[in-house]
Amino acid sequence: MNVLRRPSAAERRSRILRAAADVFFEHGFAATSIDMIIARIGGSKRTIYAEFGNKEALFTALVTELADDVLAPLHEPGCNEAPDIRTALVRVAERLISAYASKDLVGVYRGIVNEAHRFPHLAQAFYDKGPGRAARELKILLDAALRRGEIKPIDTAVAADHFVGMARDNLHLQVVLGLSGAPNEDEIRSRATGAVELFLSGIATTSRDR
C-alpha cells in the first residue's frame, strides 16, 4: 500500500492537513477522531502526533494555514497599486467576496464559531487575519485616497468596516447556512462593482453617475 517514493515533509504535512480539514469541516471538532483522518490517508497516528503534537494543535494549524492560503490574495503586492481608488476597491471587493464564499474559509469559519469558547485565541487570530486585517489595509487605501482628494473627509476606519460588511453580505451568510453554493465569477464581479459603486458614490467628493 505504500508509495515507492517517501513523500517530503511538506507534502506529508499538507496531505494530513487537507484530510483533517475535510473531516473536521464535515463532523466538527469534537466528533472528529484522529483515526477518521488516518482512515482517509493511511499512515500512523504517530506520524500525526509527531508532526502536530495533539488534536488541538492539529486543528489550530489547519485553521490558521487554510485561512492564510485563502486570504493570501488579499495581501499580494500590487493589490494596492491601482491607478484610482475605484479600481483598487473593485479588486479588493472581488477578492473579499471570493474568499468569503470559498469552501475552506466557510469551513474554518464554522469551526471557529462552534469552538470559539474552547479556542478563544483562535477566534481572535482568525478575526485579525481576516476581516480585521482587510479593514486595516482598506483604511490605509482610503487614507491615501483622502490625501489625494478622491473621497470626502470621513472616518476611514468606520467606512472600511462598512465596506467589509457589504462585501460579506447576505451571500456569505447563505453559504455559511448551507443555503447556497459558491458564486461564479460573473456573480462575484457584479456584486463587487455594485458594492463599490454604492460605497464610492457615497464618499467620493465628485458625485459621479453610473
Place this chain on the structure above:
Amino acid sequence: MNVLRRPSAAERRSRILRAAADVFFEHGFAATSIDMIIARIGGSKRTIYAEFGNKEALFTALVTELADDVLAPLHEPGCNEAPDIRTALVRVAERLISAYASKDLVGVYRGIVNEAHRFPHLAQAFYDKGPGRAARELKILLDAALRRGEIKPIDTAVAADHFVGMARDNLHLQVVLGLSGAPNEDEIRSRATGAVELFLSGIATTSRDR
C-alpha cells in the same frame, strides 16, 4: 422551592424555552442533554417531552420563537411610516444592529451554524425570517422612495442586501466570535447613522453633505 400557584401553560413553556436556550447556547446542541435543562428549572423530563416531543423539536421551537422575539421590532407597524427615507433607514439600521448583537440572536445563529447540516429547514427558516425578510421589507421601503424620487434608479434588491450587510458588519462578527460584548445605545446609534449616511449619499438623487 415550588411556588404555590401552578404556573399557566404559557408560563411553563416559556420557562422551559428560556432554560433550554441558556443551556443550548452554552454547550451547543449535541452536548446538551434534557437533564441539564431539568437541572436548571426542576420538574420532570416528561413535562418537556409532553410539550415538545423530542430534543430536536425543542431546539427548533426555541430557535424560531427566540428569533421571532428578537426580530419583532423590525416588523412593527409604524416602522415604515417615517417622513423620509433617511429617518426610516436609521430606524431600521438601529433595530438591525441591535438585533444582530443581542445575546439571543447570536446564540441562535451559532446553534444554526453548528447544526445547519442536521436542520437544513431550520437554517432556511432562520434566513427567511431574519436577513431575508429584512432585505425584502427594505426593498419595499426603497421602492417607495424611488417612486417619490428620493433615490437614484438602482436595483433596490441588491441595495437592500448591501444595507443589511453593512448593518451586520464586523461588529456582529466580533460578537459571534466572542471577541466583543454587546454594544451600548450610543454605539448602535452612531453606527446606524454612519451606515445610513454612507448608504444614502450613494443613492440619493440630491447629493447632500454631512
Place this chain on the structure above:
DNA sequence: GTCTATATTGCGATAGAC
C-alpha cells in the same frame, strides 16, 4: 459504578534515504 470511545503514548519492525 460500569462501559465505551478515543486521545495519547510506547515500542519493535520496516522501508526508503544516504
Place this chain on the structure above:
DNA sequence: GTCTATCGCAATATAGAC
C-alpha cells in the same frame, strides 16, 4: 551497510454516557 522516519499495533488514561 547504517540511519531515520514511519508504520502498525498494543497499551494506558480519561472523560462522558448510561
